[in-house]
């Protein structure tokens with residue numbers, strides 16, 4: 001039973017991350033690509049990146065979501081934050 005619970009938890013987490021990646025890739029890459037010579041994800045890994053904390057990441061995603069005009073729910077926004085944090089920032 002304990003393994004089943006752990007497996008369900010891992011599956012749900014993986015699905016949320018995949019969902020976050022999809023939301024991000026569909027809505028956020030184009031503008032970032034234009035800022036980075038076609039390497040949008042380098043915005044998150046460059047030496048002088050702006051975001052320094054998880055709180056900062058939440059704020060930045062909220063602001064960029066307005067710029068991207070996506071109208072996400074809080075849950076969708078959190079999925080994107082989790083995706084960016086697990087993939088790039090690792091706070």
Ligand code: HEC
Nearest residue numbers: 027028031032043044049050051060061064065067068080
């Ligand atoms: C209309 C253009 C535009 C769109 C669309 C956009 N962004 Fe951004 N984003 C920017 C700009 C400009 C910066 C700041 C770049 C800099 O500091 O040089 C930025 C920076 C960021 C950063 C911080 C990078 C760092 O320096 O650590 C994150 C995180 C981010 N955006 C997330 C998102 C997400 C998530 C979306 C999709 C909802 C999105 N952005 C859509 C323009 C955009």
